[in-house]
Amino acid sequence: MTETAIPAVEGWFTTGPEPALVGTKCTACGNISFPRETTFCKNPACPGETFDDVELSRRGTVWSYTDAQYQPPEPFIPATDPYVPFALAAVELPEGLVVIGQVADGYGVDDLTVGAEVELVVEPLYTDDEGVRTIWRWKPAGSASTKEQQA
Amino acid sequence: MSKHDVAVAGVGMHAWGKWGRPFVEYGVAAARDALKDSGIDWNDVDFIVGGETVRNGYGGYVAGATFASALGWNGARVATSYAACATGAQALDTARTRILAGLSEVALVVGADTTPKGFLKPNAGERWDDPDWLRFRLMGMTNPAYFALNARRRIDLYGATQEDFAAVKVKNAKHGLSNPNARYRKEFSVADVMASPVVADPLHLMDICATSDGGAAVVLTSVEYAQRHGLTGPRINAISTVTPTFPQTQLDMPYFSSESTAAAPAPQYTHKEALARAAYEEAGISPEDVDVAEVYDLSTALELDWIEDLGLVERGTAEQLVRTGDTSVGGRLPVNPSGGLACFGEAVPAQALAQVCELTWQLRGQAEGRQVEGARVGITANQGLFGHGSSVILSA
Numbered sequence: 001m002t003e004t005a006i007p008a009v010e011g012w013f014t015t016g017p018e019p020a021l022v023g024t025k026c027t028a029c030g031n032i033s034f035p036r037e038t039t040f041c042k043n044p045a046c047p048g049e050t051f052d053d054v055e056l057s058r059r060g061t062v063w064s065y066t067d068a069q070y071q072p073p074e075p076f077i078p079a080t081d082p083y084v085p086f087a088l089a090a091v092e093l094p095e096g097l098v099v100i101g102q103v104a105d106g107y108g109v110d111d112l113t114v115g116a117e118v119e120l121v122v123e124p125l126y127t128d129d130e131g132v133r134t135i136w137r138w139k140p141a142g143s144a145s146t147k148e149q150q151a
Numbered sequence: 152m153s154k155h156d157v158a159v160a161g162v163g164m165h166a167w168g169k170w171g172r173p174f175v176e177y178g179v180a181a182a183r184d185a186l187k188d189s190g191i192d193w194n195d196v197d198f199i200v201g202g203e204t205v206r207n208g209y210g211g212y213v214a215g216a217t218f219a220s221a222l223g224w225n226g227a228r229v230a231t232s233y234a235a236c237a238t239g240a241q242a243l244d245t246a247r248t249r250i251l252a253g254l255s256e257v258a259l260v261v262g263a264d265t266t267p268k269g270f271l272k273p274n275a276g277e278r279w280d281d282p283d284w285l286r287f288r289l290m291g292m293t294n295p296a297y298f299a300l301n302a303r304r305r306i307d308l309y310g311a312t313q314e315d316f317a318a319v320k321v322k323n324a325k326h327g328l329s330n331p332n333a334r335y336r337k338e339f340s341v342a343d344v345m346a347s348p349v350v351a352d353p354l355h356l357m358d359i360c361a362t363s364d365g366g367a368a369v370v371l372t373s374v375e376y377a378q379r380h381g382l383t384g385p386r387i388n389a390i391s392t393v394t395p396t397f398p399q400t401q402l403d404m405p406y407f408s409s410e411s412t413a414a415a416p417a418p419q420y421t422h423k424e425a426l427a428r429a430a431y432e433e434a435g436i437s438p439e440d441v442d443v444a445e446v447y448d449l450s451t452a453l454e455l456d457w458i459e460d461l462g463l464v465e466r467g468t469a470e471q472l473v474r475t476g477d478t479s480v481g482g483r484l485p486v487n488p489s490g491g492l493a494c495f496g497e498a499v500p501a502q503a504l505a506q507v508c509e510l511t512w513q514l515r516g517q518a519e520g521r522q523v524e525g526a527r528v529g530i531t532a533n534q535g536l537f538g539h540g541s542s543v544i545l546s547a
Contacts, residue, residue: 073272075288096412101290109352
């Protein structure tokens, strides 16, 4: 990662060696939301309107996965020309929610199964005038060593 | 039979395809077709509901008035509905409610749309607070990617195969051959589907529904009006438009995540299951009573999910019905005899009405070339963005 790396979206995840998604926890009922909740608690039994930031677990299990073999339309910004397909995973976290994200560079659908463990990483998404924009991604936890060599 | 019954006096469609004309033309054509089918004059309609599409700069915002004006002002009461893919059913429910309240006797419900080619995508511009925009910018998450997540789970959890998904397309393509309103009327083989490019693993291009232009319309009357005028068509026994129950644990377009079970456990039924259950309860029937179903096959695999969501078979077993031919016309439980979205494509505000049109023809015994013999009870189902969805039950 370069010195100019900036998150592609502000406040949704931390960076550094142990990055994490940043969600919110309702101060009244404890409901956890990602992306962050800023207005009204979604729990119909709760009138809460204030929330604390909370870092979500960095590891979870794959709920399902796919890939984007056709280039998605705008506002997607392809990282390469020609376009290179990437994989996507929906991951169940211990906080009781499922979060979608791209799969880490160098990994595809063949590296994934429903129920497998994955870990959160932060990687470059695209480059714009201000520098490299980063995003959270899901990296298979089981086969890390061999894949890192390939990548 | 339920105390909420209303009568379907007439149905009509404009053929679906890519016609390049304004949506009003499709809607008026479908409306005139439905009125002709009912034998009721436009001047005798006392309530009109239009299904609209909310898309930037697109003149479908006030569809009820737009259709009323195009048909010629007749003094009818008017309403407009938007509920994403459930728009047509919500429009129908608005008409039903007014009829059941005794405020109207004859209602015309119209839905029509023109749809852009290719991936549906968000509006232009930088909109960092719009989840629909952000899902493309931050994840490249297209609609087919959401369909594919659900399809992949069927493979990894239940042992479904890509060939099973392809078999759904083959079956629906065969059904659509005889449907004059279908856009695609061509037979395909499993090999054809498997040879089409993968869009989002495990789904091939031919597993995913296209976008189309199209229109559909329904004329509803009170049961008393139908009896007085000798109209013997099917009855609508239930229209379910229930929202999800917190926490919504199913991933749904255009969101990044499901709701958490941190503050409350997952509800007993998923949103799609709840849609069906509310319909059965309102109609006073059970899944065993269903003879034919029209479900929302945005992807081939989603048709299999719906068969289970409707309680027609146990979770994880829908593939077996396709393998044995049970969901084909002539089988035990025909699904999508119209050809479904596989043959029509999506024309959002018309789709839920098109399902009701097909079931009406089926229950009248008029579905030439795709007739489910002896069909007495039919159910529809669909789901759209923002917690919308619908299920309608009709009986002969």
